[in-house]
Amino acid sequence: MTLPTPATLFDTLDATWPPERYQQQGDWLLRIGGDGGSRVNCATPMVDAPDLSGCGPLISVRGAQGDLDAQLDAAGYRIKDACRLMVVRSADLAAQLPAGPRTIAGDGPIARMLEIWQAGGIGPARLAIMNRANAPKSYIAGRVGDRPAGCIYVGAKGNVAMLHALEVATEHRRKGLARDLVAACGHWAAQNNAEWLSLIVTEANTGAHALYSNMGFTDIGGYHYRKMEEAQ
Known part of the structure; x- marks a missing residue:
């Protein structure tokens, strides 16, 4: 590999x-x-x-x-x-996506996603970055019950996709939704001919490191x- x-x-x-x-x-x-x-x-x-x-x-x-x-x-x-x-192989990550409509992908963010991002410090300037990306991309919402409770953005260039802006509403954390959103990015990548899903995480974010390593991501450098x- x-x-x-x-x-x-x-x-x-x-x-x-x-x-x-x-x-x-x-x-x-x-x-x-x-x-x-x-x-x-x-x-x-x-x-x-x-x-x-x-x-x-x-x-x-x-x-x-x-x-x-x-x-x-x-x-x-x-x-x-x-x-x-x-990085992780997209197909391996897609296999971790749970059954049922826990995540929904779309061509643009819905209002509740904008609220969640704003509360997490992802405001208009970063939303503008997503909007101007001239690449295959998707905005994915995650649900707890029947209400959107988290969101993530993913785009691709050639054989590699990259996720950004993972955010889960404070009251819905520690319910497995971050894992579902990352898996949904893997599913989207696999469906869009990107063999690999990648991400960038700060070394100080030990919680995210643990999540991504547990999901099969490999650290390839810094x-x-x-x-x-x-x-x-």
């Missing part, structure tokens, strides 16, 4: 969670995404030994780049949000951000 590479997952990330625009500045590719968070507002080097001029305040250091890390550290960029890349330390 040949797992997707981290580079493939980064391509999937850019396709399914895109910035508003890209800008080349010196040796750097800048992502510009307003209030959409780090993933759409970071720079990545376009050469092996980049000049730091024009790199901006937030850098995504992808994989083992010891020389770049040392260079950024010396320039006052400090580590922020170390993350892990995880990355972190470096942010310019503000002057005191």
